[in-house]
Amino acid sequence: MQIDKMNGKVLLANGKIADPVGEIIYDSDILIENGIIVRIEKGITPKDDMETINLNGQTISPGFVDLHVHFREPGFEDKETIESGCRAALAGGFTKVCCMPNTDPPIDTQESVRFIYRKAEGQIVDVFPIAAITKNRKGEELTEMVELSSAGAVGFSDDGNPVVNAQIMRFALEYSKIVNKPIINHAEDPALKADGYMNEGVVSTHLGIPGNPSIAEEIMIYRDLTLARFTNSRLHIPHVSTKASVALIRQAKANGVRVTAEATPHHFSLNDEYMRSFDANGKVSPPLRSEADRLSLIEGIQDGTIDAIATDHAPHQYDTKETSLDIASYGMIGLESAFGLSMTNLVHAGHISFIDLIKLLTIRPARAMNLPLPGIKVGEEANLTIVDPDEWWVFSRKDIYSRSQNTPFIGRELTGRVKSVFAKSSYIRLQD
Amino acid sequence: MDFKVKSKIADEQALNRTITRLAHEIIEKCRGIEDVGIIGIRTRGEYLSKRIAKKIEEIENVKMQVGVLDVVMYRDDFRMKNRLPRVEITNIPFVVDGKILILVDDVIYTGRTIRAALDALMDFGRPSSIQLAVLIDRGHREMPIKADYIGRNVPTSPGEEVRVLMKESDGEDAILLVEENK
């Protein structure tokens, strides 16, 4: 990764612009001055005072937005820091990320929200903290949502823990109306999950591994959708993983419930067959599901039920993964492989168009969390991710910038790659 | 490995004559056969031991005690080969304590098989003596072991091998001198 500060005039020549707002892709050059887009047209003549970057037909998208990352700071800096997380985000083409509050201490006070902003100062990636729904993420008492919101929290989640008590969840949804920011509940009924750590199904039976059934997720999503309808509040459903969950959200949207939903690349790229390897890198929460679930998730992405692709980037040191499955940590990193997996398994697999993928990575997640998103327009800040949709590559450890390398995708062949990023007057080249 | 036949050392008739002679020698040397047990080493030693026992029974009109011994578990060479030998059942259906045991094998060569067989027999008890009967002695001993009853001495050179064929396993009775095909 090579970062060059470019304060003057920069010409991005011979690119294609993928505009998710107008839903069009067209050939154009972009001229940037002091980090602001000043001209968008074909055939801008390079001049001596311009830094010219020849894109050779690569595609320019608005910078990607990830609604769901774990940057581990404060408390678990051995796994990730905001700085290392931002580098991982850049490597994946993400210029805006929302970080989850399951840190130590958790992000449940104004001061802790400000801590995140302070730590992210000077980074090219914008980091937006999501604050906890309940104090200490215990599911008992609501946090001071209005204060947290005024400090800059963009949403509320106890991610990793569900809000088990339906009454608390109801109050959280109701109270959040003051700030009009979404409640993001990790939907998983702990009693049904029991001691399960992979999807309950034929594969878990073959492996003798305690199963975490799809109903553990579906029942809580049903509850949350019902509460969101009843309270007319905003609900965002993270990492949707099952067939019935997709159907429930689809139905709720048709009924006018104010709900948005995200899916992760690992849930639409892998199924529970992966666990036959007993590789703890496949241990995630919610678990990798059946092939039928995976296909339904893709249907949900196709028909718009799913609003965003979010990575649930969850770094862990290797030793917490090189251990028996019961005590191995949950989660995998995802930022660096997200675009390649999405291109390969959604676009090149023929399920969605390229521009639909760009929407799932940009304007739709930005809207779900009310994030500012500069368009590719004259006068807007240049915040751009440049990709080659057709480049074939093999995901390897050297593509990882996170402090942790817990991913089952090492060695995977992908088609579609992030090439560079232009943001905050900096040009970041990702490969040599 | 591929082999070609160099010569036929014995045909069916000759082989039977040798077995008969070995039976006579055993009877003679053991001065009666009441305390004798015959134990064949798998695979062809087993067939051979049964034939010798049958011959003795015909001559002496008695019932012989016959056992079969698999020495794979005692061999010193299977760890040097890539393929594991098959472990077959050992069956010695009589008490060996105080008996004269006649150990029977088809060919004696390095002596290592007999060494393994002697070790194995010791785990079954304390015979009064153990004697060795072989159809062919082809020389090249690597251990201080010698047979008490020998059907034939067949000196061999490197690359040569003696193959005993028996109806029970090979469909015909014959002894062949074979050579490795280079």
Added chain:
Amino acid sequence: MNLSIKHLYGLEGVPKEDLTQIFDTAFSFREVLERPIKRVPTLQGKTIVNLFFENSTRTRISFELAEKRLSADTINFSASGSSLSKGESLKDTIQNLYAMKMDAIVMRHPVPGSVKLLSQFVDAVVINAGDGTHEHPTQALLDIMSLKEKFGKIEGLNIAIVGDIRHSRVALSNIFGLKTLGANVALCGPPTFMPCGVESLGVKIMYDLDEALQFADAVNLLRIQRERQGKGLIPSLREYRNLYGLTRERLENLKKPLTILHPGPINRGVEIDSDVADGDYSIILHQVLNGVAVRMAVLFLLVGGK
């Protein structure tokens, strides 16, 4: 005659030829156990560690005996009171042991997959002595060997496995092995004891014990873990015994011979009545003897070569 497998993680995917060879070898080794001197030098100079992260008396003794009968050097490592309680990781423990030059590791661990995981860290032969609710291949091998001894063949036999299938590594290994060898397998127990989608393994499910006994040439009764009672899977051991216990009356009403296996230890008066366990149809003690022989066979075939 080498096996196609290099380690024994479980019986899933182990080909018929391998199973047949293990049984043939085991019957040969069983004769050794009848000799005045029950020891052969076959594995002299090989070092085998028995690594038990979970209490087990029977399996550990059976393995240890099998190793000693083959003249291997054995080391026993039990997790209770060992370095594991000091927070040392599984990987560290195993690499430490392996650094002392082991030829084979026999491992029991409470978590599925741990034995396979272990094999990534060492270059020794790894044998699963039970990994949580996953597999317990040598137990299934001795069960099947005992059936083979009794019936002469496995193909076409009707076997019922009764009890807590969901939490049973013995059941899973038996299913894999028996199906490979062509037996018909029925699982019997309350629905809460049946794992999700187990029919995919090609087995029948029966909730009625009498139906299962009618079907079966042999029945394998699994031990009921008493602690299951509190988790709501069954209301009481009393009701379990009434529904699924193999009682004298049930056996008499059956009016046909039935071979009875049990992996032990027996909960007398729960899954089986004492007089049935000790009666003529039971081959439970044969299983124990065959257990040593089959473990000798596995050790010889996996550790014996180069």
